[in-house]
Amino acid sequence: MNQLKDEIADNYPEVDVVIKVADLSVSNEVYQLYETLKQYHIETWINNAGFGIHTMMKDEDTKRAQNMLHLNIEALTILSTLYVQDYANVEGTQLINISSAAGYNMAPTAVIYSATKFYVSSFTENLALELRENGAKMQAKVLAPAATESEFAKIANNDKDFDMDQAFDKYHTSDEMADFMLQLYDSDKIVGSVVSEDYSFVLTDNKFPYLG
Ligand SMILES: NC(=O)C1=CN([C@@H]2O[C@H](COP(=O)(O)OP(=O)(O)OC[C@H]3O[C@@H](n4cnc5c(N)ncnc54)[C@H](OP(=O)(O)O)[C@@H]3O)[C@@H](O)[C@H]2O)C=CC1
Numbered sequence: 421m422n423q424l425k426d427e428i429a430d431n432y433p434e435v436d437v438v439i440k441v442a443d444l445s446v447s448n449e450v451y452q453l454y455e456t457l458k459q460y461h462i463e464t465w466i467n468n469a470g471f472g473i474h475t476m477m478k479d480e481d482t483k484r485a486q487n488m489l490h491l492n493i494e495a496l497t498i499l500s501t502l503y504v505q506d507y508a509n510v511e512g513t514q515l516i517n518i519s520s521a522a523g524y525n526m527a528p529t530a531v532i533y534s535a536t537k538f539y540v541s542s543f544t545e546n547l548a549l550e551l552r553e554n555g556a557k558m559q560a561k562v563l564a565p566a567a568t569e570s571e572f573a574k575i576a577n578n579d580k581d582f583d584m585d586q587a588f589d590k591y592h593t594s595d596e597m598a599d600f601m602l603q604l605y606d607s608d609k610i611v612g613s614v615v616s617e618d619y620s621f622v623l624t625d626n627k628f629p630y631l632g
């Protein structure tokens with residue numbers, strides 16, 4: 421994090437980077453983190469922290485799975501809710517939650533992870549529609565990456581030498597995914613996702629049917 425901060429300072433000296441440390445799988449720390457940010461005006465909130473576990477259910481480590489539920493679902497829900505309560509009527513604000521292709525498609529060897537990301541997708545789409553229908557100034561959006569180069573696969577597969585080139589015919593670089601996130605940010609659409617056939621990017625409104 422400090423290295424990244426230095427890189428940003430070198431390239432964008434006008435930007436002031438503040439690092440806050442929290443274990444977001446612990447609910448007290450989630451509330452504490454939000455409290456320490458009250459002094460700032462927060463124009464965009466991105467819930468990016470998350471991890472996956474690639475395993476069969478018969479081999480699932482329930483403690484690790486519980487941490488994943490706390491981080492991927494609970495922390496994201498609490499932080500989204502607090503942010504919406506404070507900023508829903510502030511012009512120009514956006515909440516972006518990071519789901520996954522596995523949040524719209526059931527994924528083999530990822531039964532629990534995929535379910536956490538279905539939660540992220542449906543929670544955020546429903547919230548986006550609630551905000552829109554009630555004339556709120558905030559927009560809520562879902563970014564749903566497919567395989568992307570990062571630490572994710574090493575952690576999910578518990579393999580520090582995990583080779584993306586061997587595992588996937590196609591995947592995105594983190595720069596490509598960050599560019600797509602900016603496209604989603606600039607658009608009025610709700611979901612940014614990846615077409616599984618050719619890995620192209622697509623922006624759409626809600627993908628889940630809506631009862632409203
Ligand atoms: N890469 C991929 O193929 C895909 C990723 N995603 C999603 O993208 C998001 C980002 O993952 P990605 O960048 O790829 O993976 P990384 O593993 O590289 O990054 C995960 C991030 O989450 C943070 N994090 C993990 N656990 C905690 C915790 N308990 N408390 C606070 N922060 C935590 C990590 O912080 P630290 O480094 O300090 O541990 C890190 O910044 C995740 O939500 C993931 O599910 C979705 C689809 C595909």
Ligand SMILES: CC(=O)[C@H](N)C(=O)O
Binds near residue numbers: 520527566568
């Ligand atoms: C859908 C993906 O490819 C990603 N690695 C994930 O499991 O979220």
